[in-house]
Every structure is written in C-alpha cells, then in structure tokens.
Amino acid sequence: xxxxxxxxxxxxxxxxxxxxxxxxxxxxxxxxxxxxxxxxxxxxxxxxxxxxxxxxxxxxxxxxxxxxxxxxxxxxxxxxxxxxxxxxxxxxxxxxxxxxxxxxxxxxxxxxxxxxxxxxxxxxxxxxxxxxxxxxxxxxxxxxxxxxxxxxxxxxxxxxxxxxxxxxxxxxxxxxxxxxxxxxxxxxxxxxxxxxxxxxxxxxxxxxxxxxxxxxxxxxxxxxxxxxxxxxxxxxxxxxxxxxxxxxxxx
Amino acid sequence: xxxxxxxxxxxxxxxxxxxxxxxxxxxxxxxxxxxxxxxxxxxxxxxxxxxxxxxxxxxxxxxxxxxxxxxxxxxxxxxxxxxxxxxxxxxxxxxxxxxxxxxxxxxxxxxxxxxxxxxxxxxxxxxxxxxxxxxxxxxxxxxxxxxxxxxxxxxxxxxxxxxxxxxxxxxxxxxxxxxxxxxxxxxxxxxxxxxx
Numbered sequence: 001x002x003x004x005x006x007x008x009x010x011x012x013x014x015x016x017x018x019x020x021x022x023x024x025x026x027x028x029x030x031x032x033x034x035x036x037x038x039x040x041x042x043x044x045x046x047x048x049x050x051x052x053x054x055x056x057x058x059x060x061x062x063x064x065x066x067x068x069x070x071x072x073x074x075x076x077x078x079x080x081x082x083x084x085x086x087x088x089x090x091x092x093x094x095x096x097x098x099x100x101x102x103x104x105x106x107x108x109x110x111x112x113x114x115x116x117x118x119x120x121x122x123x124x125x126x127x128x129x130x131x132x133x134x135x136x137x138x139x140x141x142x143x144x145x146x147x148x149x150x151x152x153x154x155x156x157x158x159x160x161x162x163x164x165x166x167x168x169x170x171x172x173x174x175x176x177x178x179x180x181x182x183x184x185x186x187x188x189x190x191x192x193x194x195x196x197x198x199x200x201x202x203x204x205x206x207x208x209x210x211x212x213x214x215x216x217x218x219x220x221x222x223x224x225x226x227x228x229x230x231x232x233x234x235x236x237x238x239x240x241x242x243x244x245x246x247x248x249x250x251x
Numbered sequence: 252x253x254x255x256x257x258x259x260x261x262x263x264x265x266x267x268x269x270x271x272x273x274x275x276x277x278x279x280x281x282x283x284x285x286x287x288x289x290x291x292x293x294x295x296x297x298x299x300x301x302x303x304x305x306x307x308x309x310x311x312x313x314x315x316x317x318x319x320x321x322x323x324x325x326x327x328x329x330x331x332x333x334x335x336x337x338x339x340x341x342x343x344x345x346x347x348x349x350x351x352x353x354x355x356x357x358x359x360x361x362x363x364x365x366x367x368x369x370x371x372x373x374x375x376x377x378x379x380x381x382x383x384x385x386x387x388x389x390x391x392x393x394x395x396x397x398x399x400x401x402x403x404x405x406x407x408x409x410x411x412x413x414x415x416x417x418x419x420x421x422x423x424x425x426x427x428x429x430x431x432x433x434x435x436x437x438x439x440x441x442x443x444x445x446x447x
Contacts, residue, residue: 015356016356042307045307046305046307046308048351049305049307049349049351049360050305052349052351053351054351054352054360055351055359055360057357057359114357115356115357118357
C-alpha cells in the first residue's frame with residue numbers, strides 16, 4: 001500500500017480559445033499514492049462541484065493508455081514525468097508529499113484551448129483525412145498472408161502504428177511541429193505493400209495539410225521523441241522526408 | 252469486448268462506402284428542428300433542477316445498483332428490487348441533480364448528465380429484459396434456473412426468441428416487448444457442454 005500524500009495543484013483555467021487564462025491553486029489532502037493522475041483530478045472535481053464551483057475541464061477516455069485522449073502538461077512535461085506513459089498511466093506515488101504540481105494544457109497554435117486543460121486536436125483528424133488511409137474496395141477481406149511482408153518491415157510498420165495521435169509531440173516541440181505524428185502515420189502505411197501505391201501522394205498531401213493548419217517544421221531537437229508516450233522514433237521523420245523528396249522529384 | 256474494439260459485420264461497410272455520395276441532409280428539415288428542440292428542452296430542464304447531487308455521485312449509485320441486483324447472477328426477487336431502486340435513482344436524478352456552470356459553451360457536467368440519463372434508461376431496459384426471461388441463457392445466470400450440477404438451465408420451450416423492447420416515449424412507462432422467434436434450419440440447437 002502506498003502512503004497518502006498532500007500537495008498543491010496549480011491548474012490552468014481558461015474559458016475559451018480567445019479568453020485570457022490564469023492559474024488556480026488547490027490544496028489536495030491525503031491523496032492515496034495508488035490514485036492515478038486523472039482519478040486525482042476526478043477527486044478535485046467532485047470537491048469543486050460539491051462546493052457549487054465549475055470543475056476543471058480535461059480530456060480523457062480509455063484511461064489505459066491507448067486512446068490518445070488524455071493530454072496535460074505536468075510540471076513542464078507532456079504526459080508528465082514518466083517515460084513511455086500517458087497522463088492516465090501516471091500514479092500519484094511518483095510525487096512527493098508537499099510538492100507543487102503545475103498542470104497546463106497542450107500549448108500550440110495548432111491546438112486552440114476549448115476550456116481549461118482541453119484543447120481542440122481536430123487538426124490531426126484533418127491531416128489524417130488528407131491521406132492517412134489506404135483506398136480499397138470494401139467487402140470481404142482476403143486471406144491472411146496472401147501478401148507476404150518481411151518480418152522486419154512488419155515490425156517497423158507496427159512501431160510506427162503505435163502512435164496514438166495524442167499530440168504530445170506538438171506540445172513538446174519549440175516549433176509546434178506535428179512531424180513526429182505525421183511521419184508515424186505516413187510510415188505505418190508507406191512501409192506496407194498495401195500502402196505503396198499511394199505512398200508519395202500521401203506524404204505530400206499530409207505534409208501540405210500539416211503546414212496549412214499552422215504546425216511548424218521539424219527542428220531536429222528530438223524533444224518529440226523524448227516525450228512521446230509511445231516512444232515513436234524520429235527515424236520516421238527521416239523516412240517521411242525521403243518520401244517527400246521522392247514525391248517532389250517526380251513532380 | 253466492451254473496450255473499444257469493434258468489428259463491423261460485412262454488410263455495414265459496403266453500405267457506409269456508398270453513403271459518401273449521398274448529399275448532406277439540410278438542417279432546415281422539420282425533423283431536424285424537432286430533434287433540436289427536444290435536445291434543447293432536455294438541456295433546459297436539466298439545468299433548471301438546481302439540486303444537490305453531482306452527476307458522478309448519482310452515476311456511482313446507479314453502478315452499485317446494477318452490480319448488486321442486475322449483475323452476472325440475478326434472481327427474480329433481486330431484479331424487482333433493482334427496478335424499484337432504479338426508479339428511485341431516476342427520481343433523484345430528476346429532482347436533486349446539480350450541474351454547475353451554464354449551458355452556453357463547453358460544460359462537461361451537462362454532457363455527463365445527458366449520458367447518465369441514457370444510462371438509467373439502459374439499466375432499466377436490462378433489468379426488464381432479465382426479468383422477462385425465466386431461464387439462464389448466455390453469459391448471465393438466473394439463479395432460480397440451474398441444473399442439479401449448478402449449470403445454466405435454458406428454457407427453449409418458452410424463451411426461444413430475440414427480445415426487442417419499444418421505448419414508450421417517456422421513462423415513466425415500461426417498454427413494450429416484441430418477440431422475434433429464433434428459427435434454425437440447418438442446425439439442431441443444443442446445450443453447450445464442456446464436460447463430456
């Protein structure tokens with residue numbers, strides 16, 4: 001059993017994308033160490049509602065690290081202090097009694113704040129709609145292994161596909177670049193035979209959409225890779241750049 | 252799995268693929284105006300309750316009732332008690348719900364309240380259906396209906412149908428049951444047995 005801790009929360013409050021935001025401070029008392037970070041916010045919100053106040057708005061869904069909905073900049077890190085874990089997988093035992101924990105939303109031009117800690121990440125959906133798919137006829141699937149794929153390629157595609165589209169890469173980047181996300185989504189398809197016919201078109205279309213929506217370009221800082229909850233590698237960015245150059249040369 | 256892994260039946264994606272060519276419906280249609288007004292009225296009503304209980308606390312109580320009385324193992328007596336308790340929860344939701352903030356802009360408590368309203372209706376539906384079926388069938392166990400060895404005892408004589416319940420437009424009225432008989436032509440229906 002983990003021991004209980006008491007700490008101070010500094011949480012960003014903001015009413016809308018154009019409103020001026022500020023930090024609210026809350027004292028949390030006797031929170032069990034095995035409370036998850038989001039459960040801790042649930043406790044805070046239940047407290048706020050019981051006092052007739054508005055709860056802190058934050059995104060969440062599966063709470064098991066696969067949906068990509070939870071976000072939160074905790075003490076200066078997207079998804080908090082853990083490596084290879086989302087905010088929902090962080091437990092309060094990581095923090096010390098008496099700590100001050102600062103919680104902010106993703107801050108990037110591409111992700112306007114909806115309210116408090118919730119940001120609008122629909123830009124990622126628009127990038128996916130620009131080319132993050134394989135055009136096929138619908139109907140019954142073919143037999144498994146009808147198309148042979150070498151194991152190392154399948155593994156690489158699978159690693160790229162582990163991206164959950166949470167946007168931590170954008171939040172971590174000093175240039176607000178979505179290159180790690182775009183490159184992972186392009187790679188998971190371009191590496192596989194089914195994705196090859198549209199590979200170059202895809203790389204170009206998704207990058208163009210990324211630029212159009214106000215995301216910056218890659219700075220080679222690798223902050224995205226360091227903060228990615230799924231440890232997606234920037235090798236994908238190099239692959240995306242090669243696909244992009246090939247596409248441009250073909251034009 | 253109730254965990255977000257959904258598999259589409261083959262007919263649906265073929266249907267959906269064609270939908271891309273169907274033009275968007277106009278929001279000027281009378282059906283749209285009616286649906287929008289119904290949602291607006293619901294929101295106005297929820298915001299006007301001004302009670303004391305948060306959405307989450309009522310949701311938690313609902314969860315305990317479902318777990319206790321409408322769980323994996325259920326009995327006629329328990330289901331009846333559960334239904335009575337669900338009515339109490341509905342009353343508490345309707346009279347003692349508290350939603351902070353306003354209905355303008357993002358309000359997650361209002362969002363949750365609208366869903367909780369559906370969860371209560373869904374909970375009642377499950378209880379009604381479980382009560383209707385005097386047999387142990389599928390993943391659930393009506394404790395009165397078991398074999399001497401404690402296995403699930405199905406009653407194909409009386410319950411060989413798929414249930415469809417019609418909502419009566421209000422949560423106050425019990426839904427109406429329609430039965431679709433199960434007809435198997437190629438196979439003989441048997442009891443599953445892992446023992447022999």
